[in-house]
Amino acid sequence: MTTGRIIGLVLFAAALMFGAADLWHSYFPAYGSDALTLERIWLLLSARSMVTVESLVQGIWRPIWDEGFGPFLLVPAWGFCGVLGFLFFAFGRPKVEDR
Secondary structure (H helix, E strand, O other): OOHHHHHHHHHHHHHHHHHHHHHHHHHOOOOOOOOOEHHHHHHHHHHHHHHHHHHHHHHHOHHHHHHHHHHHOOOEHHHHHHHHHHHHHHHOOOOHHHO
């Protein structure tokens, strides 16, 4: 198994966990529980780094954050990890001459 396929499987597992957590919170909502988006996960991991990156990018050119990173951060975490995992898994297979 190649490194790309291992990374793909780990991302698939993360997508399943984020999907299960999102499904759990939709059936049993907790106070203040929002959808698991990339922005929320980034804020949970390191809010200071998000504020720093946001201020740096907006200092360079504001539309990069508003129209580039902003909508991208509203993507559900399970969808992002699933698509990225699929790409790693699909393109991580060994070449024909290596098989």
